Amino acid sequence: MKIKDLIKDVEVLQLSGDLEKEIKGISYDSRKTRKGDIFVALRGTFLDGHSFIYDAIDNGASGLVVEEIPVIKTRKDICLIKVKDTRKALSRMALNFFNPALSKMSIIGITGTNGKTTTSYLIESILSRAGKKTGVIGTINYRFCGKIFDAPVTTPGSLELMQILKQMEEGGVTDIIMEVSSHSLAQERVADCPFKIGVFTNMTRDHLDYHGSIEEYFRAKARLFLEYQPLHSAINADDPMGKRLIKELKGNCITYGLKGDADIRAQDIKMDTNGIRAIILLPDKSIEVSSPLIGTFNLYNILASAAACYCLGIDAGSIERGINALKGVPGRMQILQNGHSPYVIVDYAHTPDALLNVLKSIRSIFKKRLITVFGCGGDRDRGKRRDMGEIAARYSDIVIITSDNPRSEDPYHIMQEIEDGIKQMKEQDIKYLLEVDRRKAIEQAIAMAHRGDVVLVAGKGHENYQIIGDKKLPFDDKQIIRDILHLNDKNQGYCKGHIWKVSQR
Numbered sequence: 382m383k384i385k386d387l388i389k390d391v392e393v394l395q396l397s398g399d400l401e402k403e404i405k406g407i408s409y410d411s412r413k414t415r416k417g418d419i420f421v422a423l424r425g426t427f428l429d430g431h432s433f434i435y436d437a438i439d440n441g442a443s444g445l446v447v448e449e450i451p452v453i454k455t456r457k458d459i460c461l462i463k464v465k466d467t468r469k470a471l472s473r474m475a476l477n478f479f480n481p482a483l484s485k486m487s488i489i490g491i492t493g494t495n496g497k498t499t500t501s502y503l504i505e506s507i508l509s510r511a512g513k514k515t516g517v518i519g520t521i522n523y524r525f526c527g528k529i530f531d532a533p534v535t536t537p538g539s540l541e542l543m544q545i546l547k548q549m550e551e552g553g554v555t556d557i558i559m560e561v562s563s564h565s566l567a568q569e570r571v572a573d574c575p576f577k578i579g580v581f582t583n584m585t586r587d588h589l590d591y592h593g594s595i596e597e598y599f600r601a602k603a604r605l606f607l608e609y610q611p612l613h614s615a616i617n618a619d620d621p622m623g624k625r626l627i628k629e630l631k632g633n634c635i636t637y638g639l640k641g642d643a644d645i646r647a648q649d650i651k652m653d654t655n656g657i658r659a660i661i662l663l664p665d666k667s668i669e670v671s672s673p674l675i676g677t678f679n680l681y682n683i684l685a686s687a688a689a690c691y692c693l694g695i696d697a698g699s700i701e702r703g704i705n706a707l708k709g710v711p712g713r714m715q716i717l718q719n720g721h722s723p724y725v726i727v728d729y730a731h732t733p734d735a736l737l738n739v740l741k742s743i744r745s746i747f748k749k750r751l752i753t754v755f756g757c758g759g760d761r762d763r764g765k766r767r768d769m770g771e772i773a774a775r776y777s778d779i780v781i782i783t784s785d786n787p788r789s790e791d792p793y794h795i796m797q798e799i800e801d802g803i804k805q806m807k808e809q810d811i812k813y814l815l816e817v818d819r820r821k822a823i824e825q826a827i828a829m830a831h832r833g834d835v836v837l838v839a840g841k842g843h844e845n846y847q848i849i850g851d852k853k854l855p856f857d858d859k860q861i862i863r864d865i866l867h868l869n870d871k872n873q874g875y876c877k878g879h880i881w882k883v884s885q886r
Contacts, residue, residue: 384444384460387419387477391462391470395450398460402443407478407540409471416441419460421471422448430467446470468569472539476573481547483575486554489689490561490571492605493582493617495735496682497535497560499674500582502710503686504558507703511695516549518542519560520729521711521843526552536565539572546574556693563587563601571609579611580689582681584622585734587762599625606630615688617681618643635664635692637684639677645688647680654746661687661704668701675714676742678735712842714739717859719866723752723830727858729842731758731785733768736839740776747835752826753777755839756785756819757795759848766795770802777837779829780813783822785840786848792817819847820861827865838862 385400387407405417411433414420420437422430422445434451444460445451448467464470489504491497498520508515516525518537523530523545536559537545549557565571584602599622606614607629617623618636627634637645647659647670656673657680670683683704690700709715715727724747730736736755743751753773757766773780782799784792796815803811816822826836838858841847847856 382478384419384462387474388446388462388470389473389477391464391473392466393462393464395463396461398444398458398462400460402460404443407471407474408437408442409538409540411436411440411442414440414442417443419444419446419474421446421467421474423467423471424448446474466569468539469572472543472569472572475540475543479543479547481543481550483546483550486546486550486557487577487693488557488559488574489578489580489693490559490574490576490605490609490611491580491582491685491689492561492563492566492602493580494585494587494732495730495738496582496678496685498729499679499682499710499713500580500685500689501558501560503682503704503707504689506707507686507690507695507700508556508558508693510703510706511690511699513556514552514554516545516552516554516557517559518545518557525549525554534564535560535562536570538568539570542570542574561605563598566604567601571605574609576605576609576611577613578689578692579605579609579614580685581606581614581616581620581623581626582685583617583620583734585732587732587765603629606634613692615645615685615692617685619681635688637681637688639680639684645684645691647684650680652677652680652742652746657683659683661700663687663691663697663700666697668697668704670701670704672704673708674710675716675746676738677745678738678742679714712844712859714742715842715859717862717866721832722866723827723832723834723836725827725836725838725862725866727838727842727862729844730755730839731841733765733772736769737772737776739837739839740772743835743837744776747833749833749835750778750830751776751835751837752779752781752830753837753839754781754783754819754822754826755837756783756787756792757799757840758786759788759790759792759795761788763798766798767802767805770799771806772802773799774803774806774811774813778812779826780811781822781826782813782815783819784817784847784849785819788848789850792849819856819858823858823861824865827862 404419408414408418409421409423414437420442446462501519520535522532614634616634619638619640636643650659659670661668717725730739782796841858845857846853
């Protein structure tokens with residue numbers, strides 16, 4: 382492709398060089414730049430691509446896209462393009478380069494702090510029952526046409542995204558379900574995606590280490606609806622930020638919820654260990670849901686999926702069948718039990734609100750003791766650690782604080798900050814302990830639990846790794862639990878004689 386075609390519709394401020402030159406590829410990593418590529422210098426949180434321009438040239442870059450012209454002159458055969466925003470430029474260039482026929486596919490974008498993944502699975506199930514050929518881009522993986530790819534991030538960068546969308550088009554995909562993270566919205570990764578449906582699940586504290594404030598976090602999420610303007614928007618009317626978004630959209634959306642007079646809502650709700658049973662009221666019909674998913678928050682996910690598919694024009698029968706057909710989502714309220722062991726639930730809950738919702742749902746359904754194992758990620762929002770400690774203590778009989786991707790931080794320091802949240806609860810004694818080894822923490826929790834008790838292992842969900850320092854080590858909560866439950870009889874009495882910590886009144 383010629384450079385002049387590659388930068389079509391890119392807002393160029395200054396350029397020099399031969400625009401007729403053929404480009405073989407696009408790169409934003411100087412180490413991966415090949416001969417004939419055009420290199421796009423992106424500014425990151427820790428590194429600035431402008432610092433690696435000459436490395437890219439040494440590796441064979443034929444062109445540069447920058448926000449600042451290099452102080453040292455580049456070779457005359459290098460095409461130099463200055464733009465206001467290299468991230469926006471990269472998105473449009475990726476679209477031009479891969480040229481996916483996006484108008485032939487319906488893209489459903491789902492954003493929110495919690496519930497994106499389960500909602501995406503539900504929509505996928507519904508659309509499959511309606512005869513659609515689906516592709517999914519999300520936290521657990523990217524999948525289409527029987528192929529499954531690891532997901533390094535929830536929403537890929539614009540270059541990788543357009544390549545995936547092109548592959549989906551070539552595979553005959555008709556409908557794309559995409560989890561849209563706040564990072565991807567802030568970083569222009571989806572700037573050139575024509576969303577047909579936008580879904581807002583909820584918004585609570587998360588990613589403040591990146592966004593800086595709740596307001597900036599909301600503004601990033603709101604871009605999906607206010608700036609990209611999908612054809613239809615489905616908004617959670619019970620969520621405070623959802624209500625704000627409805628006002629900003631001036632009511633030009635479809636709403637869902639359990640309270641008030643939302644467009645799509647539920648009645649005759651029954652929840653137990655077998656799942657959710659309810660009547661879902663659509664604007665023109667009602668459907669009967671009998672889902673194995675557990676908890677009120679999953680009912681909201683069901684309503685979100687029903688709202689999105691209703692906006693797509695999917696028939697009520699397919700919506701009902703699709704919701705009822707989904708048996709579960711990896712690492713999302715996933716119950717593991719061997720018949721005589723406690724119920725062990727693995728969930729991705731890693732924010733205060735997600736942990737609160739999971740614990741409240743477990744408390745409302747299971748009647749015996751609740752033992753919670755969790756930690757908080759290192760090099761991330763420290764402010765949520767005390768909150769999560771308090772929430773875990775308030776709703777659990779026993780809390781075991783452990784490690785969860787400590788990264789460069791001292792895991793003991795993270796655990797102590799969580800412990801501070803427990804200690805501030807003056808009104809009750811809380812039984813808890815600290816165990817930095819996550820496997821041992823899980824073993825201890827299962828060993829001290831009786832049949833009918835619940836052990837919640839929260840934070841990692843589907844993840845199969847533990848990040849310690851700069852190393853990504855294999856670690857799978859689910860597999861560890863399966864191993865322990867298989868050997869459960871040998872683990873009885875494992876914690877006898879343990880010295881408990883008890884918070885002081």
